[in-house]
Amino acid sequence: MHIEIIKEEIPYRFEMELAKELFTFEVHYNKRFDFFTIGIEKDGHVILAGEKVVLNLPLFYALNDKRLPKVTITPKDNSGKETRVSFENLGKTVLLEIGGLS
Numbered sequence: 001m002h003i004e005i006i007k008e009e010i011p012y013r014f015e016m017e018l019a020k021e022l023f024t025f026e027v028h029y030n031k032r033f034d035f036f037t038i039g040i041e042k043d044g045h046v047i048l049a050g051e052k053v054v055l056n057l058p059l060f061y062a063l064n065d066k067r068l069p070k071v072t073i074t075p076k077d078n079s080g081k082e083t084r085v086s087f088e089n090l091g092k093t094v095l096l097e098i099g100g101l102s
Contacts, residue, residue, distance in 0.1 A: 002098060003098065012026075023042055036052070036053040036090060038051050059072075059096075072094055077096075084093055
């Protein structure tokens with residue numbers, strides 16, 4: 001399972017249920033340096049804003065906060081060809097995969 005990012009709507013917010021909890025995500029794109037950031041909220045409170053999306057590095061991994069989802073969200077390239085997340089490859093070869101309980 002993965003989270004689909006609608007690049008044509010960036011910047012935008014969306015809600016998603018993960019491990020039976022509702023979260024709000026906010027997606028931004030830095031055109032100048034070709035990278036994405038994602039923020040996360042729960043119950044209207046910002047947990048983290050502007051986390052850079054990095055290939056093979058779980059989102060929010062460095063934050064120890066009980067409000068975060070109990071699952072991992074990791075940008076992965078199953079083709080093995082990509083070295084970074086870019087506008088061109090996100091949603092094609094690079095997907096935000098939802099993993100098991102963290």
